[in-house]
Amino acid sequence: MECPRCTSEMTDGRCPTCGYTVATKRNDDTEMISKLKSLVTTVSIVVFLGYLILNVSVMLLSVDLVLPKTLTNQSIIFILFPIPLGLVEISGYTFAAYYLFLVFSVIISYIVLFYTGWNELFSYVKKTVSGKYKELDEKHKETSSPILRLVTAFGALVFITLIYTIMLDLMGVGIEAPEEFLDRPIWQRVFSLTQAAVWEEFVTRVAYIGLPLVIYALIKGKKNTMRYLFGGFGFEEKYSVLLVIISTIIFAVAHLPGWNWDPLKVIQVVPAGIFFGYLFVKDGLHSAILIHFVWDYMFGDVPGMILDVSNLDNLFAIVMLFWATVGAFYTYSYIKKFTRWVDREDEEKREIPKEKEEFEAKKLKDHTAGVTIGYSCPNCSYTKAEYTQKDKLRCKRCGTESDPKSPKTQQSKNLFQGGGWPPS
Numbered sequence: 001m002e003c004p005r006c007t008s009e010m011t012d013g014r015c016p017t018c019g020y021t022v023a024t025k026r027n028d029d030t031e032m033i034s035k036l037k038s039l040v041t042t043v044s045i046v047v048f049l050g051y052l053i054l055n056v057s058v059m060l061l062s063v064d065l066v067l068p069k070t071l072t073n074q075s076i077i078f079i080l081f082p083i084p085l086g087l088v089e090i091s092g093y094t095f096a097a098y099y100l101f102l103v104f105s106v107i108i109s110y111i112v113l114f115y116t117g118w119n120e121l122f123s124y125v126k127k128t129v130s131g132k133y134k135e136l137d138e139k140h141k142e143t144s145s146p147i148l149r150l151v152t153a154f155g156a157l158v159f160i161t162l163i164y165t166i167m168l169d170l171m172g173v174g175i176e177a178p179e180e181f182l183d184r185p186i187w188q189r190v191f192s193l194t195q196a197a198v199w200e201e202f203v204t205r206v207a208y209i210g211l212p213l214v215i216y217a218l219i220k221g222k223k224n225t226m227r228y229l230f231g232g233f234g235f236e237e238k239y240s241v242l243l244v245i246i247s248t249i250i251f252a253v254a255h256l257p258g259w260n261w262d263p264l265k266v267i268q269v270v271p272a273g274i275f276f277g278y279l280f281v282k283d284g285l286h287s288a289i290l291i292h293f294v295w296d297y298m299f300g301d302v303p304g305m306i307l308d309v310s311n312l313d314n315l316f317a318i319v320m321l322f323w324a325t326v327g328a329f330y331t332y333s334y335i336k337k338f339t340r341w342v343d344r345e346d347e348e349k350r351e352i353p354k355e356k357e358e359f360e361a362k363k364l365k366d367h368t369a370g371v372t373i374g375y376s377c378p379n380c381s382y383t384k385a386e387y388t389q390k391d392k393l394r395c396k397r398c399g400t401e402s403d404p405k406s407p408k409t410q411q412s413k414n415l416f417q418g419g420g421w422p423p424s
Helices: 022-061 063-070 092-129 133-138 146-170 186-219 239-253 264-282 285-299 302-306 312-349 353-362 366-374
Strands: 074-080 084-091 385-387 393-395
Touching: 022 063, 022 092, 022 146, 022 285, 022 302, 022 312, 063 092, 063 186, 074 092, 074 186, 084 092, 092 146, 092 186, 092 285, 146 264, 146 285, 146 312, 186 239, 186 264, 186 285, 186 302, 239 264, 264 285, 285 302, 302 312
Parallel strands: none
Antiparallel strands: 074 084, 385 393
């Protein structure tokens, strides 16, 4: 094999002249991927926040249109049990107060998102601009921003939905919105989409994820049980994943014909329900509300209905093309990370007596236990290593020594709880 650096003949993956190794190339490729990933994600952040601000502005502009109509019309507040059931009919000032509550909830969610995620997001963008791309893969702080999670989840959801839509088109079918919804006046459509973003998150995520975990925590005698009600507690409870799935099924069933949508809509909203539930568990109700809000306003074409701007549809088409492109990568990243999390869970359940005896014999500290879960060489990403006499880990492929406590070595401990890529 010819060395790509000095053209000398390489032996066993190493150049005897300049010292170039296969691991060096692998490391260069990894750095290039990190650079591309960081730059694209920074652009995604700007595009998403711009679109989020646009939709919040459109919602506020539409208050003058919707609020007067609430005083002379009626609406029904529903629950999901598991299908939509009317709870109470409201009208007049009660209807107006309910609508203002929905608008207020979106605004508060927007404020909370920036309050909890701005520092990490600013650090992410700053390191991208300064060229510290690799650090963004290895360190937990920059990839723990709720804003960054929201951006990547939204992109993945757009891509998955687009693929599903293309598949339906190839089969000669499509999703039809209910005529009742399309025939509604603009104020009712804007109200319905705003209500869906806020109230549906209360009756699905809070009711079927937060509340069951509150009850579970009370039974177990845990402290601060109410912290589970509005999300943001992470996946520390093993039942969180199951509850996300249950809430997604209920969310999908609510779109069955006879209530609202075409039967094909049920399949389409399953990925949305998973991402909404995921953000609810990771960051809280506000994050689930915002992704639902942007999602419904985008596909409901609310900006197009409210704003009188020429070529707005063309601009949105370009934005959708961008999201479909970057969303392909985000979808791949989420699937890869979830798969690694599942593998990690399986490995943690296995007992390896021989390895346990070796650990006890070496009197290793707790932080070295992560090696049995998943070691990754910081140089070549190989997964096998051996301990040195100085309690370091030496890669069995390239010989690189690393500290067992380093973020790279311990990266698999944080696969689903936080850190790494994508932000989760």
